[in-house]
Amino acid sequence: MSENMLMIQNLSRNFGGLAALRDLTFSVAKGEIVGLIGPNGAGKTTAFNVITGTMPPSSGKVMFDGRSIAGGPPSRVVVAGLARTFQSTSTYPNVSVAGNVYRGLLSRIQGSTVGRLVGRRIDMLAASQVDAEIDQILHITDLASWRDAPAGSLPYGLQKKLGIAIALATRPRMLLLDEPAAGLNHEECKDLARLLRHLRDDHELTLLLVEHHMALVMELCQRIVVLVQGEKIAEGSPQDIRQNEAVIEAYLGAPDYAHA
């Protein structure tokens, strides 16, 4: 049995009278790519927000690498080695690609105890080390030729990839991806699949993937968790999930997802 990296236990989150997450329990083992899928409003982004400390749970536990991280703060979660990307692009459009990646580096340093105590930021890393880290991340994400371009000038697909690069700059061991394929064309989707596999296989990253692009989910994920109205209705291999009656009824069979 492989080691669990992320364990979510009986997690609930209410917004007033709305139960966005209800008693959600699942785990992600080290080195796995797990999919978290479900219709719009199912609670997928809320799960990410609670896991990464952006908002506290109403009840339940989040354990990362054996330690409780629910309730944040987000900077502590980042330093623990858990990073995320956002559903919408979240770059600074007027800042260069390299400058945006630098933000990720900063959040790692500022979030660390030493960084906070010393109250210093980039002076803690030599300029050459900063450049080398940025170059490495741009190389991994194949964005090196865009290094000095303003982020806002990149085609949409590359802006999404820059979101992944910013998250990688925090040196995570696990990455949560919120709809990385949304708005991508076929080629960009293939490229994204290659990148995610490369991160898992060659950089030892564990991935939790929220995505409506079913072909991508089925191709990449070893295991899939299905949420509907905040509740887990199924969990299993892509094969199991594709054939699961409840999942077909609630999600996969819906006209919006007919391409799945």
Ligand SMILES: Nc1ncnc2c1ncn2[C@@H]1O[C@H](COP(=O)(O)OP(=O)(O)OP(=O)(O)O)[C@@H](O)[C@H]1O
């Ligand atoms: N900050 C908030 N305040 C109040 N309600 C919220 C908040 N965030 C999410 N919700 C509600 O919680 C439910 C789950 O939303 P969430 O964004 O997690 O869904 P999702 O599965 O990510 O959907 P999508 O596939 O459309 O991104 C929705 O009904 C949403 O309106």
Ligand SMILES: [Mg+2]
């Ligand atoms: Mg969402």
